[in-house]
Amino acid sequence: MNLIKESKTLQATYGGSGSFKSFKDLKKLYKQTKKMGLPLSQKHWTSDYWFGAQRIQGANPVLIKLARSIPTNLDFDPSVVKEILGGMTLQEAVDAKRIFKIDLKVLKDLPCAGGRTICCPIALFYLDQKKNDLLPLCIQLFQEPNETNPVFYPTDPPYAWLVAKMYYNNADSAMHQSITHLGFTHIIMEGTVICTHRHLSEAHPMFKLMAPHFLFLLAINKRGLDKLINIGGWVDKTTVYGVEGMLEVMRRKLDVWKLDEDPIPPADCARRGVLDKFVLPYYPYRDDAVAVYYLIEKYVRTVVRHFYDSPDKIEHDYELQNWAAELVRPREEGGLGLNGIAGNGRFTHVEQIVSVISAMICTCSVGHAASNFMQYDEYGFPPNYPAFLVGEFPTQKEGFTEKDIFDQLPPQNLILDAMVVTRLLSTRGTQPLGDFEVQYLHDPVSVAAAEQLRQDLRGVSDNIRKRNAAKTTRFPYPWLDPDGIPNSISI
Numbered sequence: 391m392n393l394i395k396e397s398k399t400l401q402a403t404y405g406g407s408g409s410f411k412s413f414k415d416l417k418k419l420y421k422q423t424k425k426m427g428l429p430l431s432q433k434h435w436t437s438d439y440w441f442g443a444q445r446i447q448g449a450n451p452v453l454i455k456l457a458r459s460i461p462t463n464l465d466f467d468p469s470v471v472k473e474i475l476g477g478m479t480l481q482e483a484v485d486a487k488r489i490f491k492i493d494l495k496v497l498k499d500l501p502c503a504g505g506r507t508i509c510c511p512i513a514l515f516y517l518d519q520k521k522n523d524l525l526p527l528c529i530q531l532f533q534e535p536n537e538t539n540p541v542f543y544p545t546d547p548p549y550a551w552l553v554a555k556m557y558y559n560n561a562d563s564a565m566h567q568s569i570t571h572l573g574f575t576h577i578i579m580e581g582t583v584i585c586t587h588r589h590l591s592e593a594h595p596m597f598k599l600m601a602p603h604f605l606f607l608l609a610i611n612k613r614g615l616d617k618l619i620n621i622g623g624w625v626d627k628t629t630v631y632g633v634e635g636m637l638e639v640m641r642r643k644l645d646v647w648k649l650d651e652d653p654i655p656p657a658d659c660a661r662r663g664v665l666d667k668f669v670l671p672y673y674p675y676r677d678d679a680v681a682v683y684y685l686i687e688k689y690v691r692t693v694v695r696h697f698y699d700s701p702d703k704i705e706h707d708y709e710l711q712n713w714a715a716e717l718v719r720p721r722e723e724g725g726l727g728l729n730g731i732a733g734n735g736r737f738t739h740v741e742q743i744v745s746v747i748s749a750m751i752c753t754c755s756v757g758h759a760a761s762n763f764m765q766y767d768e769y770g771f772p773p774n775y776p777a778f779l780v781g782e783f784p785t786q787k788e789g790f791t792e793k794d795i796f797d798q799l800p801p802q803n804l805i806l807d808a809m810v811v812t813r814l815l816s817t818r819g820t821q822p823l824g825d826f827e828v829q830y831l832h833d834p835v836s837v838a839a840a841e842q843l844r845q846d847l848r849g850v851s852d853n854i855r856k857r858n859a860a861k862t863t864r865f866p867y868p869w870l871d872p873d874g875i876p877n878s879i880s881i
Contacts, residue, residue, distance in 0.1 A: 429770030442524035447867040449768040450566035451675035456663030457489040465535030490515040503632020522671040538785040549790035568639040571761040581726045589713035595697045598830035603754040606880035628808045629777040648730030653753040655679035678870035687748040692839040759875040765812040823875040847872035
């Protein structure tokens, strides 16, 4: 309530349609707030170290891939790249597994609110082997190379490079909110919650196993749809893509999303080529998410094996089989139409059940925590991770000044709206993973498994805190400390 009260006070001062004119002008806002706090990004957003860190520990740390070849549509300058890489050619760096990429071609020709346009960039990053930092190598803001779509480099004029990074992050934020956050935590899990209630009775042990992780999801989704994701609402006003673009990105990605890959951190990181610590030594999202996932899987396996100690119990559990069938049934026929369901809608052994339920619990806890709770640190300082830019895409590199940074930003009232909502979304109101709001399973095996889960998670938490406190840690990553991961999607 104090945060809401303070936001109303700020609205009275900054709620108009005027624009911020300088960094000094913008920073005045933070001096007038105690509850909102100062976003971490405010201190670091111009740094290339920070821009690289956003890919591995920001709000959207699940896009970075090992580059196994040079993108054919990237019109890079070999001499500039060679200089940045310290004398190594791009092909040599690719062969040495030092180059990483993010390709956002899924955003190409995306229909956006108000006829606006969003870029569909491709960016390369490289591993600085001296400090194991991930650093940007180049950015091309649109897929087709041409004279008005140059490749930007860290060696370009500073403000031109900053504007290019802002437009890249604008596109990245579209992927973050549409896919990583809303689409593949809130929305896709809403379908599984409804499907679970439809087919598994409240007395069913698998219902009881999942129920703590479904708590509050339908309620928060209903509130979000009413207040934020409605035509003319918050998403339409404060993002380039708006509701229309957000739903279209979801549609484009849903057909290739797989439950046995995308929400399972070790499988997802392996597919992207970044599971190996020798390839990408410092990747805190990966390290924390994989560690917590394996503990979730261990817990789920113990409980599932206890209740299904023979294949016959699986085969003849009609509630469980009907649940599995609807998960894969095409959406045109009233099902969820999910890909990557073990057994393809018919369970025959324990590991299939373990795979599906572990992925769902991980999505509702780890997946949502990783994409949600850093939102204010990312979006709270608008030049850092802008959801809405109003200027022109940079088509050349000369003549940019600090004024051009602020010419890209929307009016004060929209900036403040984005800040307030992402600050509210970054709060936690429920208990941490394993400390269930409601204990549904009371048999000795399940109770012992839950206690073991909590004990194991405390060990992971200790390791994360030690890493974050180390002098060598440039930017701490607390977002997947189990003490801060809620059981469910409740905000």
